[in-house]
Amino acid sequence: MALHTFLKANQQNLLGLQSDMQENSPSTPGKVKVERSNYLTRLTNRWYTTSLAWTKVLIWGFIFITLLAGFLFKLISTHKTVPLNTWGGLSWEKHVKHSCHTKRDGGLVVLVTGAAGFVGTHVSLALKKRGDGVLGLDNFNNYYDPSLKRSRQGLLERHGILVIEGDINDTLLLKKLFDLISFTHVMHLAAQAGVRYALENPGSYIHSNIAGLVAVFEACKSANPQPSIVWASSSSVYGLNTKVPFTEDDRTDQPASLYAATKKAGEEIAHTYNHIYGLSITGLRFFTVYGPWGRPDMAYYSFTKSILQGKPITIYQGANEVDLARDFTFIDDIVKGCLAALDTAEKSTGSGGKKHRPASLRVYNLGNTSPVSVPTLVDILEELLKVKAVRHVVKMPRNGDVPFTHANVTLAKTELGYNPTTDLQSGLKKFVKWYRNYHNEHEKM
Numbered sequence: 001m002a003l004h005t006f007l008k009a010n011q012q013n014l015l016g017l018q019s020d021m022q023e024n025s026p027s028t029p030g031k032v033k034v035e036r037s038n039y040l041t042r043l044t045n046r047w048y049t050t051s052l053a054w055t056k057v058l059i060w061g062f063i064f065i066t067l068l069a070g071f072l073f074k075l076i077s078t079h080k081t082v083p084l085n086t087w088g089g090l091s092w093e094k095h096v097k098h099s100c101h102t103k104r105d106g107g108l109v110v111l112v113t114g115a116a117g118f119v120g121t122h123v124s125l126a127l128k129k130r131g132d133g134v135l136g137l138d139n140f141n142n143y144y145d146p147s148l149k150r151s152r153q154g155l156l157e158r159h160g161i162l163v164i165e166g167d168i169n170d171t172l173l174l175k176k177l178f179d180l181i182s183f184t185h186v187m188h189l190a191a192q193a194g195v196r197y198a199l200e201n202p203g204s205y206i207h208s209n210i211a212g213l214v215a216v217f218e219a220c221k222s223a224n225p226q227p228s229i230v231w232a233s234s235s236s237v238y239g240l241n242t243k244v245p246f247t248e249d250d251r252t253d254q255p256a257s258l259y260a261a262t263k264k265a266g267e268e269i270a271h272t273y274n275h276i277y278g279l280s281i282t283g284l285r286f287f288t289v290y291g292p293w294g295r296p297d298m299a300y301y302s303f304t305k306s307i308l309q310g311k312p313i314t315i316y317q318g319a320n321e322v323d324l325a326r327d328f329t330f331i332d333d334i335v336k337g338c339l340a341a342l343d344t345a346e347k348s349t350g351s352g353g354k355k356h357r358p359a360s361l362r363v364y365n366l367g368n369t370s371p372v373s374v375p376t377l378v379d380i381l382e383e384l385l386k387v388k389a390v391r392h393v394v395k396m397p398r399n400g401d402v403p404f405t406h407a408n409v410t411l412a413k414t415e416l417g418y419n420p421t422t423d424l425q426s427g428l429k430k431f432v433k434w435y436r437n438y439h440n441e442h443e444k445m
């Protein structure tokens, strides 16, 4: 089109020049040369001006088309790299359903929050191994090395368990999951763990342990049918309680850390959702859980690392130089307690967000019942690692730690059949074996 107009314009110029030639015909031969040369100059000038104008039109047209194409390309490629959601779509839904598939009659269908965490990984595997459907949810936060969480996710994937990357506060995601799957149970383990980190990042405890817990309860309350919920509270709710061993009806109104306060608040929030909406809720107060795939922020793990690297370890001492002691509980015993809590949980009694009759509300201690002092823990590690620790003993700072924990598990024994069987020596042996394998593999990479 542009070329056609261009040619037409040139044709008109030539016609114009012809009439110019006629009008300006010289009357005398002497003048001819001069007239001719003027005429040629004008002809050339006009040709030059017209061509220049059209060249400009073509260049600007070319630039415009290039910019437009660039813009359109960017628009398309932006849509490709930034999906609206990291979850959703037919293939995602297929994955979710496959992960929730049960392989035994009466198998549970469990949503495990915090599935890429230490306890979540073990509980998910145990459920899957006995034929239950399991779907994991975890936000893979970097409170400790997320590569360990990714390795656990890989392990779960190899066993047919999908762990969705998402936050428990994502209400749209939770709604989508509950629309897609009729979960019989929710094993809620996602939380901001650790006591000392609250000095650095208090908001993370509120985000996960308070707001997140409410978001999970809200989703469960609205689901139809409502699932039964088992969730992780903590021995830390006993706080400054001095009566030993700790029993479920002991005082829990003196938390020594923000972590403990959020777990205690969680127990009260659980009461509310049970009371108003008929959710069946079981809180488990875990006592210092340890074992393979454990948490690097915990003393037994970080001590192992430092001892092997020849670095000093800091051991806290309580008032009057009394050693701190913990009721260390091996992960396999905790898993048995979790599964027993799921199996014995009564059904929730609400529907459509309304309670129809009273529902079950339970709390159990899951501990080992035999506290061990921290220096003894180090003795055992030295023996297993065959390396002497460089001990740096200091007075316990006021950072949220309590001097000792000791569980009475009579209630869990009676009602859940809970019976811890692993002593610290045998449990740490399994941990050290895993630690060496895992870190040898990963440090090679």
Ligand SMILES: NC(=O)c1ccc[n+]([C@@H]2O[C@H](COP(=O)([O-])OP(=O)(O)OC[C@H]3O[C@@H](n4cnc5c(N)ncnc54)[C@H](O)[C@@H]3O)[C@@H](O)[C@H]2O)c1
Pocket: 113, 114, 115, 116, 117, 118, 119, 120, 137, 138, 139, 140, 141, 149, 166, 167, 168, 169, 188, 189, 190, 191, 192, 193, 194, 207, 208, 212, 232, 233, 234, 235, 285, 286, 287, 288, 289, 290, 295
């Ligand atoms: N390990 C123990 O000794 C112990 C003792 C008492 C209580 N607990 C409780 O048991 C549960 C499991 O503990 P753990 O030792 O496996 O800890 P963990 O940190 O290994 O596991 C918790 C997981 O939850 C995830 N998570 C945290 N906030 C989340 C959020 N907002 N949305 C989605 N995922 C989120 C984390 O990424 C992590 O993978 C926690 O509730 C913890 O408070 C543990």
